[in-house]
Amino acid sequence: MVGFKALCFGLFCILFASHIYTPIPDNIEESWKVMVLVAGAKTCTFLALFLENIGIMRFEEFFSMIIVLDYTQPLSDEYITVTDTTFIDIPVRLYLPKQKSETPRRAVIYMHGGGFCLGSFKQTAYDFLNRWTANRLDAVVVAVDYRLAPQYHFPVQLEDGITAVKFFLQDKILKKYGVDPSRICVSGDSSGGTLTAAVIQEMQNDPDTKHKIKIQALLYPALQVIDSCLPSHLENENGLLLTRDIAIKLVSLYFTKDEALPPAIRRNQHMPLESRHLFKFVNWSTLLPEKYRKDYVYTEPILGRPNYSLPGLMDNRALPLLANDSQLQNLPSTYILTCEYDIFRDDGFMYVTRLRNAGVPVAHDHVEDGFHAALSYMTSPFYLHLGLRIRDMYISWLDKNL
Secondary structure: OHHHHHHHHHHHHHHHHHHHOOOOOOOOOOHHHHHHHHHHHHHHHHHHHHHHHOOOOOHHHHHHHHHHOOEOOOOOOOOEEEEEEEEOOEEEEEEEEOOOOOOOEEEEEEEOOOOOOOOOOOEHHHHHHHHHHHHHHOOEEEEEOOOOOOOOOOOHHHHHHHHHHHHHOOHHHHHHHOEEEEEEEEEEEOHHHHHHHHHHHHHHOOOOOOOOOOEEEEEOOOOOOOOOOOHHHHHOOOOOOOOHHHHHHHHHHHHOOOOOHHHHHHOOOOOOHHHHHHHHHHOHHHHOOHHHHOOOOOOOOOOOOOOOOOHHHHOOOOOHHHOOHHHHOOOOEEEEEEEEEOOOHHHHHHHHHHHHHOOOOEEEEEEEEEEOOHHHOOOOOOOOHHHHHHHHHHHHHHHHHO
16 A cells, blocks of 8 residues: 555656656756756646636635745845835835936836736845845836736726826926936836837827837837747747746636637637738737747638637737837837747747837847746846846846836
């Protein structure tokens, strides 16, 4: 009996190890450290899915419990004053340089990532990045916490982002914090990059917005979901930190709790017939560089299959790549960073092409050994040189262009 239990336990360990094992590409720096971090992330994903399947808690609730353990307090240091406050009812964390300035300062508004369901500016990595930005650029930094799915669906997150940015752009607020209204950037990573792109599209095309944003920075952003079979989706289906299935699960919750949506997206059969005109905006066979098209054959998704109505799937406020060319022409100078081993790699490449075609100045950094969520690993004990490298690329572009 003891031998049988030992055998069962051994088989379970083998199956579990095979489930969380992910091959690490040869060009990945610090491969052993990455392997450990990926194994930890896959273990948490396994536990979250298991607990959800047996009805104890939802997937995103499990991860939220873990993320809360990583929260930081608004601690000031000798260079930066850090405070938590609200812009109307939107939580923000302010980073204000202590040294007096003879002239108004630059400012950066930052939207965190987390698949619209997770994350906060309180996380160690985001606190570190925003503090670093304020210090290195001698800039005022505003980190925004928008409401999260699935408790709140689109367009709540976008509305929170717009509310926070508009509040900050008021003359009295800019004067209060000593900010130059002509030198403001909005930035974000992952889903925060999605929100950044959407906020900028809305505000730059709004004639009532007095102060326009000077630049925007999008770090490995997700920009569309109407075609779920891009080359990067297929190549990174079992991605290092973000798999195709988990990405689909989170983005579905952004729109609805309807469990029919994720399997429909996986089959690429989730869009209605009336969406056909949108596919020219995400046609990777014309928008991707030839290197990334490879031997893939473009096939338009099957339309008209869904038995649900989700207008958000056709709304460029949710999916910025769906904006038409006239909506893109007024956008500010843009920085886009993409990673090779990222399901959203092609979203970024296509947005680079579309913005340049619309006459928007674009700087594009592609990290050949990068993967999604690398900025989450910038602090001890989980830091990676990759995360610090991406940070430095982003800060360098901000410093030169803001």
